[in-house]
Amino acid sequence: MRTEDVLAAVATGLWHWDGATGRVTFDAEAARLLGLPAERTELSESAARARFHAVDWVEFQGIISVAVAEDALAEARIRVVDEAGRVRRTVRARTRQSAHGGPRSLVGILEEVPAPHPGTSPARTTVTGDWRRNREAFLLDAGRALAEARSTAEVLRVAAGLSMPGFEPSALAVFGTDGGRVTLIGHHGYALEDVSAFLEIPLDGNHPAPEVVRTGRAIYIPSPEDYARRFPQVWPLVARFGRKSWAFLPLINAGQTIGAWMAGFSVPVAFTPDERSVLTTVARMLAQALSRASVHESEKELSAGLQRSMMPTVQPDIPGMTVAARYVPTGGGLEVGGDWYDMIPLPSGRLALVIGDVQGHDVRAAGLMGQLRIALRAYASEGHHPDAVLSRASRFLSGINESGLSGVDDGVPPDPRFATCLYIEVDPATGLLVIARAGHPDPAIRMADGTMLVRATAGGLPLGIDPDTDYPTTRLLLEPGETMLVCTDGLIETGGHDLETGWSRLREVIEGEQAADDPEFLETLADALVQAVHGPSSHYTTGPLVDRREDDIALLLLRREAPAPAAARAAEPPPRRTVMSIAQAEPERIAEARQQVRDLMHDWPDPDQTDSAVLMVSEMLTNVLVHTDGDALLRASVSGERGHRRVRVDVADTSDELPHRRHPGEMASSGRGLVLMELLAGAWGVDPRGEGKNIWFELYEAGRPSPDELAAIT
Incomplete structure (x- = not known):
């Protein structure tokens, strides 16, 4: 007697599902239970699914998946429906993976579940609604x-x-x-x-x-x-x-x-x-x-290992100076980008500070950053001048880009990158800074009285764009008690800021921190700068740009300690000073000089005097570039106690020709320099010097002082 005959005798139907073809075969008894003619029937999967209640079918599919994974028997109660969706009967289905079919083939049986007797509750399905x-x-x-x-x-x-x-x-x-x-x-x-x-x-x-x-x-x-x-x-x-x-x-x-x-x-x-x-x-x-x-x-x-290997330990024992550094990755993935900083001891006994940013926030940017950092260390350790170090680094990165372009045949698309960089050679003994800049943000100086100035420096193209680019240098003097900040653009621009609003945000932090004699001042300031950009307060100081993308941050702080006698000197506030030179070929830097003087006088109570100082500086520098063959050297300072301060500006050149008063006509476009000085300056003068001269003016916060007061200020 066949198996199907035995099963039919006990009202049990047999079915087989072929996973390869998606066809389901029912014997005569199984077809009868589904409301089909009592004969062997083959249906598609969708046609078979239509004979069962949708909720029970989905549940049965889940049970089958578990049973197949465990090589076990699956069992469930399923409601059979007709073409109109009405329930005809409930059947118990048992199935397991077929031993003779493919890995997705199933074999099973169906048998009707008797209807409940009157007055009794119906049998529960495998999964109730609750x-x-x-x-x-x-x-x-x-x-x-x-x-x-x-x-x-x-x-x-x-x-x-x-x-x-x-x-x-x-x-x-x-x-x-x-x-x-x-x-x-x-x-x-x-x-x-x-x-x-x-x-x-x-x-x-x-x-x-x-x-x-x-x-x-x-x-x-x-x-x-x-x-x-x-x-x-x-x-x-x-x-x-x-x-x-x-x-x-x-x-x-x-x-x-x-x-x-x-x-x-x-x-x-x-x-x-x-x-x-x-x-x-x-x-x-x-x-x-x-x-x-x-x-x-x-x-x-x-990521932590890469950061430890790529970011150097800050050298703690620099005579007369202290350093603090931070690196904050903000990207996803490995959280390692193209930003880096470095401190390099030089053969001359000086120190090099390097900070840079390779284009991108991916693994390639991190890899190029590591290569470029090693190359810069090698060039600096050979004793090259800052401009030569950046020139060699630019040629090095250009070579990598060119080799990447030639590697297209390997199936790797070309991906040339550039990098910005700021290289500073530091003389700890004198505070002299020799700066070379490759498309990087300028450094900022926190003066001894807490005022922050962004110091404009000469620069060239980012590294890797043109292998023959020159990188002019700028010489600055870090005075005792002053702190220099160098950073990547992430510290300035994160949060939708441009350079102007970004520096304004940082200015509030830098000028708000009190240095005094706190040995942890630099560490505190570094943390405050990062918090200003990524802390809770940053959400209330978003910039004017629509783009709010975050960027990696690297920053270095260098402070020149004030000598003990100056630190012990009573209450006289330290002077603010700025010095910059303007070459004959750089007339555009006159605008930077005007901004330097305006920043120096940012808290001057009389805005008219500030405008007067800016106007006179512009006139003096223009005269040097127009009427002489040499460069102009600008020195500006603010000194004295608040309420009795003095602004002094000196412009020196190498020409021994002294200025003369002129009487320009009404339509003349020049010749009014000395007239402006007499009208706007509190005091002014011309001092002949060896091979040149020095023109200066002074402005006073409380009016021109008496000779005795002037001597005391001086």
């Missing part, structure tokens, strides 16, 4: 919590707090793989001394966790007797915990078993298909969360 809603809410909450976990410890904490609908584990353990061993990563519900025997288990050991890792299939143990029968060697160690049921599930990510998850229960659990489905779904989410956390922790460790 249980389904509870399960969906639980899985959504668990998925959200696991997705937000960023570390292995956070994932384990979330797993320990999972409360499953209808059955709550009283103990959890997560195992990982390490070569030929299964190691305990984390646990909940056990004391530390209780798990010592399970910290490391051989992969071939007689324990559910290694078996799950080896086979990739879940193990459900509904009773202590079943545990003792299946794993007799480890049962004596487990029995003392008093659990009643256990579930061990593989943690699989991207097709690879990365560990096992154990859920222990203090009450017996039957592990119905629905409960297994929940556990399997949680195990999948847990595996993905652990994998993400592992990648994130590896990236953080790699």
Whole structure:
């Protein structure tokens, strides 16, 4: 007697689903139960699905997925519907993976569930509405919590707090793989001394966790007797915990078993298909969360290692000077970009400060940054002048770009990059700074009285654009008590700022910090600058630009300490000074000189006097460039106590021809320089010197002082 005849005799239908073709074959009894003619019938998957209630079909698909993964039998009750969607009957479906078909083929049976007798409640389907809603809410909450976990410890904490609908584990353990061993990563519900025997288990050991890792299939143990029968060697160690049921599930990510998850229960659990489905779904989410956390922790460790290797330790023992530095990556991924700083001891006994920014925020930018930093160190250590160091570095980066363009045949698209850089040679003994700049933001000076000035410096193109670019140098003097800030554009422009508004934001921080004799002043100032850009207050100081992108930040602070006698000198505020030279070929720098004087007098109470000083500076510098063949040297200072301060501006040149008063006509375009000086200056004069002259003027906050007061100020 055939199998189909035996099944038909007990009103049980047979069906087969071919995963390769998507066709479902029903025998005569199975077709009858579906409301089809009682004959062998073959339907498409969609046609077969239309014969069942949609909710039950979706649930049955989930149960089948779990059963196939565990090589187990799937069972569910499904409502059969007609073409109008009316329920005709309820059938019990049992299925498992076919032993003779492909990996996606199934074989199963259908049998009708008797209708309930009058006065009794209908039989419950496998998953009721309330249980389904509870399960969906639980899985959504668990998925959200696991997705937000960023570390292995956070994932384990979330797993320990999972409360499953209808059955709550009283103990959890997560195992990982390490070569030929299964190691305990984390646990909940056990004391530390209780798990010592399970910290490391051989992969071939007689324990559910290694078996799950080896086979990739879940193990459900509904009773202590079943545990003792299946794993007799480890049962004596487990029995003392008093659990009643256990579930061990593989943690699989991207097709690879990365560990096992154990859920222990203090009450017996039957592990119905629905409960297994929940556990399997949680195990999948847990595996993905652990994998993400592992990648994130590896990236953080790699990022920290790269930062330690690429960012030098600040040299603490510079005679007469102190240094502070910060590097803040703001990108994603490895959190390593193209920004860098460096401190290089030079053969002359001086020190070089370098700060730069390679275009981009990716791995290539970080790699180029490392190469460029090494090249700059090599050129500086050879004793080259700052302009020569940058010229060689530009040729070096241009060579890398050219080799990248020639490598298109390798399938790698060309990706030329440039880099901005500021190179400063520092003489700690005198405070002399020799600066070469390649498209980088200018340095800023915090003067001894707290005023901040952005010091304009000569510069050239960014590195890597033109291998033959020249980089002129600028010489500045860092006075005792002054602090220099050099930074990448991320500190200035992050938050939608341009150069003007970005420097204004930093000015408030720099001028707001009190130096006094605080040995931690530089560290405090460095932290305050970073907080101003990335701290909570930064959200209230956004810039005028629509682009609010964040950028990496590198900054260096260099402070020249005031000598003890000057520090002990009573209450007289330190003077503000600025010095700059303007060559015959740089008339555009007159605008920078005007801005320097305006910044120097930023808190001068009379704006008309400030405008007068700017006008006279412009006139004096223009006269030097027009009427002489030499360069102009500008020196400006503000000295004295507030309310009695004096501004003095000197412009020196190499011509010995003294200025003369002229009487320009009404339409003349020149000849009014001395007239302006007499009208606007509190005092002015011309001092002949060896091979040139010095023209100066003074303005006074409280009117022209008496000769005695003037001598005291001087």
